[in-house]
Amino acid sequence: MxxxxxxxxxxxxxxxxxxxxxxxxxxxxxxxxxxxxxxxxxxxxxxxxxxxxxxxxxxxxxxxxxxxxxxxxxxxxxxxxxxxxxxxxxxxxxxxxxxxxxxxxxxxxxxxxxxxxxxxxxxxxxxxxxxxxxxxxxxxxxxxxxxxxxxxxxxxKVLADVGLLGMPNAGKSTFIAAVSNARPKIADYPFTTLHPNLGVVRVGPEQSFVVADIPGLIEGASEGAGLGHQFLRHLQRTRVLLHLVDFAPFDDADPVAQAKAIIAELKKYDKALHAKPRWLVLNKLDMVPLEEREARVKDFVKRMRWKGPVFQISALTREGCEPLIHAIYKYLRAEHMAEQPQEAPDPRFAE
Known part of the structure; x- marks a missing residue:
């Protein structure tokens, strides 16, 4: 539908x-x-x-x-x-x-x-x-x-714990399909995702969280380029954003420039959304030679001046996805425990 x-x-x-x-x-x-x-x-x-x-x-x-x-x-x-x-x-x-x-x-x-x-x-x-x-x-x-x-x-506005953010073809749909029960359309061309997808990630018995995948952003989205940023509203209720970066773009584009463009569009749309906890997820590591990965990741982080969490994954081969999932669940559980006096207990993050 x-x-x-x-x-x-x-x-x-x-x-x-x-x-x-x-x-x-x-x-x-x-x-x-x-x-x-x-x-x-x-x-x-x-x-x-x-x-x-x-x-x-x-x-x-x-x-x-x-x-x-x-x-x-x-x-x-x-x-x-x-x-x-x-x-x-x-x-x-x-x-x-x-x-x-x-x-x-x-x-x-x-x-x-x-x-x-x-x-x-x-x-x-x-x-x-x-x-x-x-x-x-x-x-x-x-x-x-x-x-x-x-x-x-x-x-x-969809109710999700985690929101995926990134350029078209960053691998968001592949990632949500790899870690959850969602089955979004996946293809090798931009703007495959035309509407938000929700996926439930199972960490263990009665332990889960919900991920929202929205259509990709491009530079100029605030002026209506691409699909615009009409779907960013669905990230406003999330607790943490995963910024997926295509670390091996097929057109030899600069991943740092693409990542900075997304952050700029996010800030233009909503400063509160821009201030949300945001993790950097470098995707498509399977496309980078093993001997070059460490140096390229260090160079990326240095040029981005990134101080937050950084994860390296391949959504296609699922390499690195398991540690990322457990880190997300641990973070969400800590957030829930800190807010428990104000909010009704969520059985997904109970002791």
Missing amino acids: KFVDEAFIEIAAGDGGNGCVSFRHEKYKEFGGPNGGDGGRGGHVFAVADPALNTLVDFRYSRRHEAKRGQHGMGSDMFGAAGDDIVLKMPVGTLVTDSETGEVLYELLTPGERIMIAKGGDGGFGNMRFKSAINRAPRQKTPGWPGDKKSLKLEL
Whole structure:
């Protein structure tokens, strides 16, 4: 299924039913008094986080969602029935904002989370509500209150622990296929990946983490070159970024210049994302002669002025992947333990 990470919808909760003007008419009972009931409330609109969904594509084809209005009040003290609620299923990680003001309204972060995104209008009052000692036969009633109506923008930011960053053909898809259950398209041409892929990496029994692979960036992505950087939003919730570098580019390009271009684009897009922990992963080491590797790696790190972690791998042969996976899990577990008082325990990183 095509990955769709943005959609615009219109929602309308149901209006409340009108109140009723009615008087009791029964045999042998004169002046029976008012018995007009209240109208029913309008239906609410709920959003539910469904872990089985990973796309917003359904909302591209169904943009208008309306709940039913409440039933009008009736005589004999009968209140109107409430309008039926509607439930919109959305992927976990969906951000709901007001499309007119840009205000963030809701975030669906927990599987099964249920949020009321539009409240149905209350029902109007029937004339029985207006009866008093000085007004024994009221003919007043009120109309139902209108339900909420909103124009919303839905934006999906995938929930992953680790994000892959790099140029097209850096080997991100090969890497995620080598270490996880994901099976992305892999080919020997740029921009093979056209939408984010998620993969679950199993480290041990009940020990795992999620990796997100996004389409590759190129220099000038902030101006719309290539696929732009529209998919960088999916890295905003990750804990650590793996910057994959093609260490043996087929066109003899300079890996250092390519790596610096990616970092520059990342900084242009979001300084907070640029400040995230980032590890350097030198890929395609199988293409470099064994006797040259050490010297070339040292030269790369020196020219990059890199102070962070550096890993050398070949995603194709899986050389070096195992130590990288265990280092990632150890880091994520340490991060989780440090944050445990503030967040609910994650069983993947439990003792």
